Amino acid sequence: MKSEFTQPIGKITKINGQCISLIGNDIDTDRIIPARFLKCVNFDSLGESVFEDDRETLKGKHPFDLEENQNATILIVNTNFGCGSSREHAPQALMRWGIKAIIGESFADIFYSNCVAIGIPCFSLPKKSIEEIQEYCGNQFLFLEIDLNKSLAKSKDLNFNLEIKESSRKMFLSGEWDATFTLLENENLIENKFNQLPYMKFNNNLL
Amino acid sequence: MSQNTLFDKVWDLHKVSSLQGGSDQLFIGLHLIHEVTSPQAFGALKDKKLKVKFPDRTVATVDHIVPTDNQSRPFKDNLAEQMIETLEKNCLEHKIKFFNIGSGNQGIVHVVAPELGLTQPGMTIACGDSHTSTHGAFGSIAFGIGTSQVRDVLATQTLAMNKLKVRQIWCDNKLSKGVYAKDLVLHIINKLGVNAGVGFAYEFAGPAIYELSMEERMTICNMSIEGGARCGYINPDEKTFSYIKNKLCAPKNEHWDKALRWWKSLKSDETSIYDDVTILDASKVEPTVTWGITPGQSISINQQIPLLDDLSPNDKLVAKEAYEYMSFKPGQLIKDTPVDVCFIGSCTNGRISDLRVAAKVLKGKKVSKNVKAFAVPGSEKVANEAKQEGLDQIFKDSGFQWREPGCSMCLAMNSDKLIGNQVSASSSNRNFKGRQGSPSGRTLLMSPAMVAAAAINGKVSDVREFINQ
Numbered sequence: 001m002k003s004e005f006t007q008p009i010g011k012i013t014k015i016n017g018q019c020i021s022l023i024g025n026d027i028d029t030d031r032i033i034p035a036r037f038l039k040c041v042n043f044d045s046l047g048e049s050v051f052e053d054d055r056e057t058l059k060g061k062h063p064f065d066l067e068e069n070q071n072a073t074i075l076i077v078n079t080n081f082g083c084g085s086s087r088e089h090a091p092q093a094l095m096r097w098g099i100k101a102i103i104g105e106s107f108a109d110i111f112y113s114n115c116v117a118i119g120i121p122c123f124s125l126p127k128k129s130i131e132e133i134q135e136y137c138g139n140q141f142l143f144l145e146i147d148l149n150k151s152l153a154k155s156k157d158l159n160f161n162l163e164i165k166e167s168s169r170k171m172f173l174s175g176e177w178d179a180t181f182t183l184l185e186n187e188n189l190i191e192n193k194f195n196q197l198p199y200m201k202f203n204n205n206l207l
Numbered sequence: 208m209s210q211n212t213l214f215d216k217v218w219d220l221h222k223v224s225s226l227q228g229g230s231d232q233l234f235i236g237l238h239l240i241h242e243v244t245s246p247q248a249f250g251a252l253k254d255k256k257l258k259v260k261f262p263d264r265t266v267a268t269v270d271h272i273v274p275t276d277n278q279s280r281p282f283k284d285n286l287a288e289q290m291i292e293t294l295e296k297n298c299l300e301h302k303i304k305f306f307n308i309g310s311g312n313q314g315i316v317h318v319v320a321p322e323l324g325l326t327q328p329g330m331t332i333a334c335g336d337s338h339t340s341t342h343g344a345f346g347s348i349a350f351g352i353g354t355s356q357v358r359d360v361l362a363t364q365t366l367a368m369n370k371l372k373v374r375q376i377w378c379d380n381k382l383s384k385g386v387y388a389k390d391l392v393l394h395i396i397n398k399l400g401v402n403a404g405v406g407f408a409y410e411f412a413g414p415a416i417y418e419l420s421m422e423e424r425m426t427i428c429n430m431s432i433e434g435g436a437r438c439g440y441i442n443p444d445e446k447t448f449s450y451i452k453n454k455l456c457a458p459k460n461e462h463w464d465k466a467l468r469w470w471k472s473l474k475s476d477e478t479s480i481y482d483d484v485t486i487l488d489a490s491k492v493e494p495t496v497t498w499g500i501t502p503g504q505s506i507s508i509n510q511q512i513p514l515l516d517d518l519s520p521n522d523k524l525v526a527k528e529a530y531e532y533m534s535f536k537p538g539q540l541i542k543d544t545p546v547d548v549c550f551i552g553s554c555t556n557g558r559i560s561d562l563r564v565a566a567k568v569l570k571g572k573k574v575s576k577n578v579k580a581f582a583v584p585g586s587e588k589v590a591n592e593a594k595q596e597g598l599d600q601i602f603k604d605s606g607f608q609w610r611e612p613g614c615s616m617c618l619a620m621n622s623d624k625l626i627g628n629q630v631s632a633s634s635s636n637r638n639f640k641g642r643q644g645s646p647s648g649r650t651l652l653m654s655p656a657m658v659a660a661a662a663i664n665g666k667v668s669d670v671r672e673f674i675n676q
Contacts, residue, residue, distance in 0.1 A: 106402060166229055180358060194364070
């Protein structure tokens with residue numbers, strides 16, 4: 001029985017949980033959440049449709065369907081994860097399924113910023129380490145304790161120094177990943193910038 | 208660290224503040240929205256009790272979910288109807304200009320903004336759609352964002368962003384006859400890889416790029432994201448300025464002179480420093496077709512699908528997946544692959560010049576009886592222009608269906624979908640598994656001219672054989 005979804009709020013310092021491994025390069029956001037599920041005005045029901053077509057193809061053998069993975073919270077992936085469409089529906093669907101952090105070889109840029117914006121830290125590790133984790137996950141449960149302060153992931157057998165953009169790490173630690181109010185604090189600077197931009201003057205007949 | 212490139216100049220100009228940890232707060236000059244990625248953003252504004260800060264700097268249209276056969280309201284699809292109603296309501300409530308169906312200016316957001324003259328050099332442009340990179344063709348810095356970032360732009364007109372590195376992609380010489388911007392960009396993505404652009408903005412430069420029309424430049428920048436680069440741009444020149452002149456929202460009279468003076472000052476310096484430079488020979492590019500499940504898996508029309516041994520270790524994993532999904536054998540020729548559906552349209556290749564090129568191939572010919580072919584103009588303006596030129600009639604006479612504007616089968620959020628494991632020849636931008644609406648549907652990306660040739664022959668064909676007739 002999956003625990004009820006709660007949206008992250010505030011500071012994110014530690015994430016502990018079971019890993020779920022998904023092997024493959026260039027897994028795009030159309031696969032994470034096919035476009036037909038984008039016909040919605042909120043994100044609430046996306047969790048159940050995550051990887052819908054891949055799961056259908058694998059008839060119960062997809063990692064997201066396996067019984068032993070149902071409580072997993074840390075997703076392990078390979079290169080260029082989340083490429084393609086900018087749909088935030090993709091990380092939203094992962095989050096609503098239960099994912100709280102992702103560790104991979106590399107991430108597509110827009111996917112990465114979407115994850116930061118909704119409170120899912122994405123960490124990088126070299127190919128060798130990812131393959132080591134994926135192999136481990138293939139044989140037994142792997143529980144990792146991720147410490148954002150130290151950028152460290154550890155289990156009883158394995159330890160990894162995680163890489164994460166310093167700006168993202170700081171935003172998670174301070175809670176400012178939920179950026180709107182931080183950005184609004186500079187309201188005067190925003191107004192000044194608006195007034196300084198050359199094209200605001202010659203586009204006064206905009207519409 | 209890059210210096211004095213157009214990217215650096217536009218970025219620095221729009222930087223509002225430095226945020227902790229090294230990211231910047233960046234002012235967004237133009238914000239484009241559509242029905243799919245905005246409703247939750249407006250919902251979040253409501254939750255946070257915030258207003259839209261500069262309603263005049265956001266412009267909306269509807270494109271992803273609109274049906275292309277019958278656009279009368281309410282739409283047959285209830286969910287689609289709910290999405291357009293939500294956008295209408297949000298735009299009304301927040302006083303945002305909305306180009307709705309029938310306004311004469313509706314269409315795919317990346318087709319509409321340039322043709323209205325909204326897209327201009329030196330701007331920062333954001334939109335909740337990854338193909339926002341299209342607007343970089345005008346020398347703007349444009350990139351796709353997610354819904355939470357749409358919320359931030361609505362509420363603050365700014366974004367928290369990490370500055371990108373800049374790679375110049377220098378394209379020498381000229382494209383040969385029968386080879387188009389689409390072929391060039393597919394070639395670039397193939398050579399550099401689908402994730403080479405992660406962390407980069409791509410500056411497309413060189414004689415082959417400057418030779419291209421504005422619409423062809425849009426095709427190039429549009430697909431930057433398929434190479435992993437969130438942002439792609441081209442330094443503006445006389446072609447850029449004359450394209451914008453007299454457009455609905457272009458600066459007028461004395462404003463035009465001021466704008467022109469500023470735009471002319473906007474380009475990468477000859478002494479600019481790039482984080483990386485890649486040089487390609489455009490004259491070597493041939494009509495190009497994808498064979499796999501990423502836009503990087505492409506070959507020239509006369510080439511064979513690569514053998515596993517010919518690929519780098521990193522590409523092997525996805526290649527194996529692609530052979531299986533596409534039912535292709537390594538070493539097989541892509542030419543003469545039978546196709547079931549031919550689609551001309553999308554933000555990559557749904558503009559008037561794309562329709563003209565395809566119509567030229569189709570004129571006096573018939574679509575193969577085994578093929579379902581349809582053309583979807585990128586906007587109401589494109590559709591009207593095509594009708595004035597009689598292109599719609601050429602398409603219809605050949606056996607193509609002529610549809611109403613929208614994103615259509617590029618991502619199949621309306622009823623235009625592949626069925627089962629059908630193979631499509633498509634002028635769109637993504638050949639991902641399931642992208643065109645069927646979980647087992649197969650997509651071959653190519654230029655609109657090549658799609659027209661495939662439609663006539665019922666199989667993947669070399670368009671040069673038609674042009675040279």
